[in-house]
Amino acid sequence: MTLQEFGVFFDKAGLPLSATQKETLYQAWPMLQAMIKRATAPMPRSAEPSIVFQPEQK
């Protein structure tokens, strides 16, 4: 992802980052990207852990 493409994420989110601020965050992006990759690595279908909603029981 280029710096320009990277900056679009913040523009779309409505965050008023300056060009310098975007550039600073761009330096850290590979580290965050690695973390996202690690946390979202595919899990076996048989595991299929889900997040759940638990209704309050009164």
Added chain:
Amino acid sequence: MSAHFSIRQAADLIAAKKLSPVELTQTCLDRVAKLDGELHSFLLLTAERALADAKAAEGRQMAGNLKGVLDGIPIGHKDIYCTAGIRTTAHSKLLEDFVPTDDSVVVQKWAAAGSVMMGKLATHEFAMGGPSFDLPWPPVRNPWNTAHFTAGSSSGTGAAVAAGLVLGGTGSDTGGSIRGPSALCGLAGIKPTYGTASRVGVLPLSFTLDHTGPMAWTVEDCAILLQAMAGHDPADPASATGATPDFLADLSKGVKGLKIGVISHFHEVDNPVSAATKAGIDAALDFFRKEGADIREVTLSPMMDYNAPGWLILTSEAYAVHEPWLKTRFNDYGELLRDRLAMGALISASDYVQATRRRRVLCQEMAAAMADLDIMITASAPGEAPKIDEVPKWAMLEKPNFTMPFNLTGLPALSVCTGFGTGGLPISMQIIGKPFQEATVFRAGHAYETAMSWRARRPAMAA
């Protein structure tokens, strides 16, 4: 009076009418006047309130109707705990003039127990950025060496307790914010099981990872403080509904027969600690072994596997909390926090959901590993406190930290001082328990701590 007291010691003396709560409070106020110009641990000192609280406690002392162990004990609150009529800033320009109308539930509970409220303690901005030098107040300095970092985010509580400005205080822990400063300032600090103590009235960072908890000089003091803050709160949807355990029940039982798992790969391979920290943990394990504990190795997924979903969840939830201000007051945040929060714009909804699914798998792994154990042990921090101006901005992305795995899984985790490193600053270990088994964690920590003669040592500036 120049002696440093633990909460237990002070409480025993107050109960025996050998220590005046007013005199104790005045000693703490004098220490604040002498030391806090250098430490910056208080954002707001409430001296009049403290003396009024102390006088009320002294009245109860004289009348023989003390409320309990915390009656007359000087404490402080991290400045994300709302206090009625008293400024609560989160150490941020955004809340520079915020005066809540209500006390947070924990503040109410400690006040009802008779504690003396000394004031509001510094934090990393909104319990996440830091150390920051571009906020309305300076960052806290470590009383063991003021050129060094306290860690955070409960930085003010860490420094204030270590220097004896208060005897205990509140912290909050989303990725290690109680255990980090406890480790680097040489205290005891516990992140209890998720849901143990109410978060109502505490400014949020990450709803599914935020924990409230106490920090104090000793393990026993942490147990006393946690007892006074725990309990079901129907206003906190995460609040546990079971009966509150007696956290002091097993304190003096020793460790004979305890089954202890050591997660060596966390502190030897995944993020290798300093030689002194490793030696401190090994010495503690030798102590436990000699006292009759059964020590075994535990292997879990690599520590970064726990940190990755933890930081994704934390950043996403914190982004959701702060999004309105990020859009309208972006440059009113300090640089560190605004940059960390802005990263939330790069995490997709799918990433967040996948991280929560991964969390469940890791919770199951941790539960299975603990099935035949009473506690686990690893490091709290990689070593002694670094210099305050040498803390990497993206430290949490570069290396896995030792505390996040237990925020992710919600398990109780206590940081205990294991001595001092080559630079003369504290080193530490972490004791982890099963859900709602804090009493066992305290039991092991207390047995170790009370056997260590060096535990009486305080920072030279506060001696």
